[in-house]
Amino acid sequence: MIHNRINFDEALALYEMDFFELGDLADAKRKELHGNKTYFNINRHINPTNVCADVCKFCAYSATRKNPNQYTMSHEDILKIVAEIDERGAKEVHIVSAHNPNVTLEWYLGIFKKIKTQYPHLHIKALTAAEVDFLSRHHTKSYDDILDLMIENGVDSMPGGGAEIFDEKVRDFICKGKVTSDQWIEIHQKWHERGKKSNVTMLFGHIESRENRIDHMMRIRALQDKTGGFNCFIPLVYQTENNYLNIKAPITANEILKTMAVARLVLDNVPNLKAYWVTSTVNLALVAQEFGANDLDGTIEKESINSAAGAKSANGVVLEDFVALIKNSGFTPVERDSVYNEINVW
Ligand code: V47
Numbered sequence: 001m002i003h004n005r006i007n008f009d010e011a012l013a014l015y016e017m018d019f020f021e022l023g024d025l026a027d028a029k030r031k032e033l034h035g036n037k038t039y040f041n042i043n044r045h046i047n048p049t050n051v052c053a054d055v056c057k058f059c060a061y062s063a064t065r066k067n068p069n070q071y072t073m074s075h076e077d078i079l080k081i082v083a084e085i086d087e088r089g090a091k092e093v094h095i096v097s098a099h100n101p102n103v104t105l106e107w108y109l110g111i112f113k114k115i116k117t118q119y120p121h122l123h124i125k126a127l128t129a130a131e132v133d134f135l136s137r138h139h140t141k142s143y144d145d146i147l148d149l150m151i152e153n154g155v156d157s158m159p160g161g162g163a164e165i166f167d168e169k170v171r172d173f174i175c176k177g178k179v180t181s182d183q184w185i186e187i188h189q190k191w192h193e194r195g196k197k198s199n200v201t202m203l204f205g206h207i208e209s210r211e212n213r214i215d216h217m218m219r220i221r222a223l224q225d226k227t228g229g230f231n232c233f234i235p236l237v238y239q240t241e242n243n244y245l246n247i248k249a250p251i252t253a254n255e256i257l258k259t260m261a262v263a264r265l266v267l268d269n270v271p272n273l274k275a276y277w278v279t280s281t282v283n284l285a286l287v288a289q290e291f292g293a294n295d296l297d298g299t300i301e302k303e304s305i306n307s308a309a310g311a312k313s314a315n316g317v318v319l320e321d322f323v324a325l326i327k328n329s330g331f332t333p334v335e336r337d338s339v340y341n342e343i344n345v346w
Contacts, residue, residue, distance in 0.1 A: 006266050011214045014262045019254060026261035026292030033271060034294040038331040040322060041338060043092040043298040044085040047305060048073045048111070052098035053134065056164075056175035058206060060242035060309035062098045067242065067308065072103060075111050079118070085301065086119050092298070092338045095126035096161055096305070099134035099178075108135060109153040116154025123156045123338040129187040130162030133179035143187050147194060157338055158191055160199030160234050166219050167212040174206065174245065185223055192229025197339055200230050200270075204259060205238035205251030213259060217266045224269045231340055232272040232295060235259055237279040241310030253284055257291045264292025272340060278306045278313035286329045295336075296326065 052062035
């Protein structure tokens with residue numbers, strides 16, 4: 001039984017609090033859960049194709065008129081990257097693609113099997129619920145079939161992408177036609193029911209309201225009450241360049257930090273809050289450590305989705321710099337694995 005749960009109106013009212021008092025509340029909750037530790041992992045993002053059957057207005061990554069450069073990697077190309085990162089000590093490979101109608105289901109799934117067979121120690125975090133929904137529609141299979149195939153082929157956990165904003169009106173405007181909010185939640189519920197973990201994101205700083213953000217968090221909290229399968233909540237700051245959403249004024253740092261703090265307080269049942277430095281900038285992610293965030297994702301090495309929309313993340317960060325930044329901001333850098341077991345205190 002969870003006492004003193006923050007309701008919708010109370011969550012909205014948190015935004016009106018004094019900025020630093022709100023930060024202190026979130027910081028107290030973060031300290032209660034994680035003390036002074038800031039988690040990160042040594043990971044690599046691979047985005048094997050940008051050819052997409054869906055058209056999300058906020059996306060600068062998929063190949064469209066704005067980005068005519070289509071690509072689809074071969075399994076050999078992907079395995080070459082995996083060999084390099086394994087050599088460098090990466091623990092996780094994060095594989096997310098666009099929704100490519102020109103390749104087989106075997107192309108999507110076979111790569112996991114090959115990676116798992118050759119590198120059984122690497123954690124494979126792959127396929128967003130949006131991809132699961134696309135694969136199910138395109139290859140006329142049920143969600144259950146796709147999720148079982150993912151497990152059979154070696155996927156360990158699911159990333160949190162594709163959640164965007166659950167409010168149906170906003171969702172219809174920014175990404176009509178792809179996985180609905182109810183479907184996104186259904187897919188993660190089914191994944192959790194298989195004893196597997198996943199993350200959950202929220203894309204904010206575009207046309208959504210504070211109410212939409214709270215509603216998004218409430219829907220996550222409700223599923224987490226049922227399954228307990230979410231490891232981490234990741235608010236993704238909308239990047240403004242090269243896409244069709246055409247938002248002129250980026251969200252302010254103040255509003256980003258408030259949203260992090262509100263998330264820490266509302267999502268009382270989700271253990272980790274990630275300040276994804278790719279979309280918030282490294283500097284703001286470091287400050288977010290004092291507004292509830294206890295995770296800074298990882299070194300990433302290469303990133304294509306957000307950097308296409310203007311984020312300065314294309315080449316990741318150097319491990320030693322990352323660790324030094326966390327230390328210099330007064331926190332203890334703790335390398336974790338993909339499901340939050342501690343590997344090394346730096
Ligand atoms: O779902 C697309 C977002 C997501 C833009 O689970 C944009 O550990 C900002 O989900 N501005 C993919 N965001 C990335 C993602 C993710 C990243 C890191 C860690 C994890 C995890 C998940 O990127 C998409 C979409 O919401 N995105 N375009 C944009 N213009």
